[in-house]
Amino acid sequence: DIQMTQSPSSVSASVGEGVTITCRASEDINNWVAWYQQKPGQAPKLLISGASSLQPGVPSSFSGSGSGTEFALIISNLQPEDFATYYCQQTHSFPLTFGGGTKVEIK
Amino acid sequence: QLLLQESGPGLVKPSETLSLTCNVSGFPISTGYYWGWMRQPPGKGLEWIGSLYYNAQIFYSPSLKSRLTLSVDASKNLFFLTLNSVTAADTARYYCARGFDGYNYNFWGPGTLVAVSS
Numbered sequence: 001d002i003q004m005t006q007s008p009s010s011v012s013a014s015v016g017e018g019v020t021i022t023c024r025a026s027e028d029i030n031n032w033v034a035w036y037q038q039k040p041g042q043a044p045k046l047l048i049s050g051a052s053s054l055q056p057g058v059p060s061s062f063s064g065s066g067s068g069t070e071f072a073l074i075i076s077n078l079q080p081e082d083f084a085t086y087y088c089q090q091t092h093s094f095p096l097t098f099g100g101g102t103k104v105e106i107k
Numbered sequence: 108q109l110l111l112q113e114s115g116p117g118l119v120k121p122s123e124t125l126s127l128t129c130n131v132s133g134f135p136i137s138t139g140y141y142w143g144w145m146r147q148p149p150g151k152g153l154e155w156i157g158s159l160y161y162n163a164q165i166f167y168s169p170s171l172k173s174r175l176t177l178s179v180d181a182s183k184n185l186f187f188l189t190l191n192s193v194t195a196a197d198t199a200r201y202y203c204a205r206g207f208d209g210y211n212y213n214f215w216g217p218g219t220l221v222a223v224s225s
Contacts, residue, residue, distance in 0.1 A: 001169070032210070034210070034211050036153075038153075042217075043202055043204075043215035043216065043217055043218055044145075044153065044202075044212075044215060045215075046211060046212060046213040049211040055213060087152065087153055089153075089155075091208075091210035091211055092210075094158075094166045095155060095166070095168050095169055095170075096155035096158075096210060097155065098152055098153040098154070098155070099152070100152050101152045101153075
């Protein structure tokens with residue numbers, strides 16, 4: 001199985017600031033990474049597929065980068081609705097695997 | 108509008124069988140796409156359980172494969188999860204979802220919480 005190691009596990013930031021979340025795959029997965037946002041009591045929401053392709057309706061303040069084994073989710077100009085937990089997921093092969101999650105909290 | 112809704116028992120006794128249903132509305136399962144199950148233990152991260160493509164492939168998590176069956180009733184637009192011999196480690200919120208390529212899931216149900224306890 002491909003392991004996805006996500007860091008940090010939590011980060012505090014203020015409204016208007018930016019944060020970067022990283023995800024490392026245990027082997028080369030090209031650009032086969034998705035990013036999800038999950039708010040308390042809600043199902044995950046797909047933000048980005050293919051490492052950098054924004055899903056329809058996702059604000060441009062979200063962006064993704066990386067290839068091979070190193071990936072990043074960048075959130076610029078944090079808004080109150082962006083405070084949530086974020087997960088990476090490898091979309092290279094079955095079994096699908098997720099990172100452990102990063103909780104973005106308000107400072 | 109595509110909607111998914113999970114349903115299940117809420118509470119299952121250890122060693123018994125967990126059966127969940129995902130009711131899909133707004134899109135025929137038989138038309139295409141992948142349909143999957145994920146779960147999330149309370150306060151923890153996401154785990155992929157399995158995915159299927161109608162009348163074609165079914166993929167199972169290796170860690171659950173010996174206890175797991177995924178199936179579809181296209182006539183009722185439902186798909187199902189059956190997990191045998193459950194333990195407390197199977198306590199989680201279970202989600203059904205639709206994936207546009209089997210790997211990326213862009214439509215999710217709200218989830219159903221299942222507790223395994225005597």
